[in-house]
Amino acid sequence: MVGGLLPAGTTLPPLPHLLVVLLATGGVALALRRRRPRVTGRRVLALAPWMALGSAAHVLYVVDALPPLLAPFAGSPTVYLTVGALAGAAWLAADAARPDRVAATLAGAGAVLLVPVVAVAVGTGISLAGARWSALALALTVPIAGAAWVGLTRLRPETAVTGGVGALAVFGHALDGVSTAVGTTQLGFGERTPVSRILLEIEGLPSVPVLGEGWLFLLVKLAVASAVVWLFAAYVREDPAEGYLLLGFVAAMGLGPAAHNLLLFSVAA
Incomplete structure (x- = not known):
């Protein structure tokens, strides 16, 4: 089990x-x-x-x-x-x-x-198709992550204290969400993580361009990452060393899989 x-x-x-x-x-x-x-x-x-x-x-x-x-x-x-x-x-x-x-x-x-x-x-x-979709995923993520970060810091101004590390966490998870949606919808890749796979396999969702039915997975990733950054704001303020390290770990959990997706799509799609 x-x-x-x-x-x-x-x-x-x-x-x-x-x-x-x-x-x-x-x-x-x-x-x-x-x-x-x-x-x-x-x-x-x-x-x-x-x-x-x-x-x-x-x-x-x-x-x-x-x-x-x-x-x-x-x-x-x-x-x-x-x-x-x-x-x-x-x-x-x-x-x-x-x-x-x-x-x-x-x-x-x-x-x-x-x-x-x-x-x-x-x-x-090189897979030309995979490389094109990877580039598109990266290009699409920049405005999405930027909008999410701006929205988060305006809705919860205290999150601004997390600075670049908080922004990296949001960007990393946004890129993971976009690239995973693109990989499963456009390139036929499967998701290895069970919880993520459940979200990606929900039936009956409307499809959107590029992301297909994976838009829900992206929204969940953005919501969770934003909530975690908000929760860590007080930690970073009170204990910057530990707060930044743990928030960096959160960022790595998004950026790492995202980078893996982009490179794998580019060479193996």
């Missing part, structure tokens, strides 16, 4: 790989706890390329483009620990080397790793 509640494709790597990931993650977490680098909104925003990196690496896993030795590190959910350990190590290194430029260094390091991973994925082959 529990297996039915987990996303399809959830697997654990072989024991040696699992031990490496757990030891690395534990070691980095311990080092972060000891050093306690300063957490700001800009530094959490700098993790955005790392959120996309995990998704891009998992696409390589899905299309079988990784060497056998590395592939288990990019399975789901192991890839989250793998990239989390790398990002944490990069944060520690940046904080030790240039404490005044942590955000820029962290974002740059993530981008430097992300570009070749995306290049390898694209090198496996």
Whole structure:
């Protein structure tokens, strides 16, 4: 029964790989706890390329483009620990080397790793139809997320304190909603998460251009993301370090799957 509640494709790597990931993650977490680098909104925003990196690496896993030795590190959910350990190590290194430029260094390091991973994925082959729909999904998301953010901050002005991290959370979940709707409606992809699949399989909904019947899924994603950002506003105000970190995790839960969708559609549709 529990297996039915987990996303399809959830697997654990072989024991040696699992031990490496757990030891690395534990070691980095311990080092972060000891050093306690300063957490700001800009530094959490700098993790955005790392959120996309995990998704891009998992696409390589899905299309079988990784060497056998590395592939288990990019399975789901192991890839989250793998990239989390790398990002944490990069944060520690940046904080030790240039404490005044942590955000820029962290974002740059993530981008430097992300570009070749995306290049390898694209090198496996491009689906022109998938790439067009991915571009359309991204273009459509920008005004939708912008309108949602403006509406949220006007309806609940206190949410403005979450700044760029709050906006990233709304954008990430909007992009996940749009790309998922496009993928299931226009490209025939299935949804792996059970709860999301229930929303996408509701019958009798009117169809709209581009999103098809997936517009309900998008609305739910926007409503939930906006509500979470609003609830976190007080947390960010009272304890910015923990508030920004947790809100960054919320953003990653949207931006990560969205980036995965866009890249996967572009190479495998």
